[in-house]
Amino acid sequence: MKILAIFIAKIILFVTRITHLGGGTTLPGLVATKIDKNVIKKISERLKYGVVIITGTNGKTTTAKILTEILTEEGFSVLTNPSGSNLARGIASSLVGAATLSGSVEADIAVFEVDEATMSEVTTQLRPKIVLVTNLFRDQLDRYGELDKTAAIIGKSLTGFSEMTTILNADDPLVSSLSDYVEGRIIYYGLEDTEISTDSTAAMDSKDCMFCGHELEYESRYLGHLGRWKCPNCRRIRTKPHIWVSEISLEPLKSSYSLKLRREELKIEMPLPGLYNIYNALAAATIATLIGVGAPAISHALRSCEAAFGRMELIEVSGKKIMMLLVKNPTGANQALAAIFSDNKAKKIGFYLNDNFADGTDISWIWDVDFEYFDLAKTKFVASGNRAEDIALRLKYAQVDKNYLHSEKDIMIATEKLAELLDEGEIGYLLPTYTAMVEVRSHFVSKDDQLCDMGKVTKHGI
Ligand SMILES: [Zn+2]
Secondary structure, eight states: OHHHHHHHHHHHHHHHHHHTOSOTTTHHHHHHHHHOTTHHHHHHTTOTTOEEEEESSSSHHHHHHHHHHHHHHTTOOEEEOOTTOOSHHHHHHHHHHHBOTTSOBSOSEEEEEOOGGGHHHHHHHHOOSEEEEOOOOOOOHHHHOSHHHHHHHHHHHHTTOTTOEEEEETTOHHHHGGGGGOOSOEEEEEEOOTTOOOOOOTTOOOOBOTTTOOBOEEEEEEETTEEEEEOTTTOOBOOOOSEEEEEEEEOSSOEEEEEEOSSOEEEEEESOOSHHHHHHHHHHHHHHHHHTOOHHHHHHHHHHOOOOOOOEEEEEETTEEEEEEOOOSHHHHHHHHHHHTTTOOOOEEEEEOOOSGGGOSOOGGGGGSOGGGSOOTTOEEEEESTTHHHHHHHHHHTTOOGGGEEEOSOHHHHHHHHHHHSOTTOEEEEEEOHHHHHHHHHHHOOTTOOOOOHHHHHHTTO
């Protein structure tokens, strides 16, 4: 059955690729698991270093990408699942695509990002060596329901694996509470920097103690409900992390910090902006350390990990300037947001979402954009494109005030609206998917205007 499952799945993979029909990231896995429901388990058992799973609300994609870069630097051959296909069938497709008909795999290790809701199914099948939980923020209701229910789903998926190492974000009280479910070893990561602190109450999704319901107290709060927390009632307190980051300095297009591994302390300057990218880098470095990757490979990979920027262009609309940054996946959108919010000031942002073929017809990736990591209070948004309502809903879940959110399907009208919101001399930001960008350009960019590269763009002040 296994050979038949892999064989048929590979034919589907081949056909969807040559016909450009799409569905190649999920359909083969769906079919393979229908033919042999244990196909994931059978193939993953052949991986020399096993399976690593990254779950949680925000940061999965970037953490997986940075970890893959570190492991590749160390000489590992890494199997990953494409971003946006992090449900069980996407993972099955990745494994089937990498397997020979006999079920052996070329890769040394698999790094999979997994949706919270599918964790139980995936851990049972894959029996991962390491699971990392990034953080838990409120997500869309139709997928997961309440936040503590999501925590319980992840918690149960961690139970029963005494051989597995679980890595938890010490700064997230809800993630920390998952320790009660874990039977194996637990490693904590977090920030040890009292200088970094926010007063924003945006994305305070989990402000009460999970054990007694009393409101938590924070010595310092880093992002949303992440910080140095304690419960004054039941006396639960943040665990001091085993691997941590301190001496953080944030700049518009890069960040620098000190990374304390088990033995070494590394000074890192990383070409990725934003505190949330430091969390992602720290999470990836923690996993890499546990796998046994040395400090030189971690240091080298973090110093050279490039932001997945799309192209940028400064356009003029009704005498106002708007910086346009193409977005097509969560990693790119996160880097764009990190650059835009590097000064933590309120902004005016257009997010235009189309689902035409050239954009990718599956728009579920917007739920993997880490909006909750940024202080969106007072930032005004214009949602547009043929899926304007979906991006507006996503922003609503990121706690954007409805008075600060305009939804307008017509891209031309939406762009005029964005320009109208801008004060004199203020730069607006526009994050369009591919065909939305083409449409914006057709209205507002004359043919002889040149695209500007990153070097020129930075002069305009992001
Ligand atoms: Zn308590």
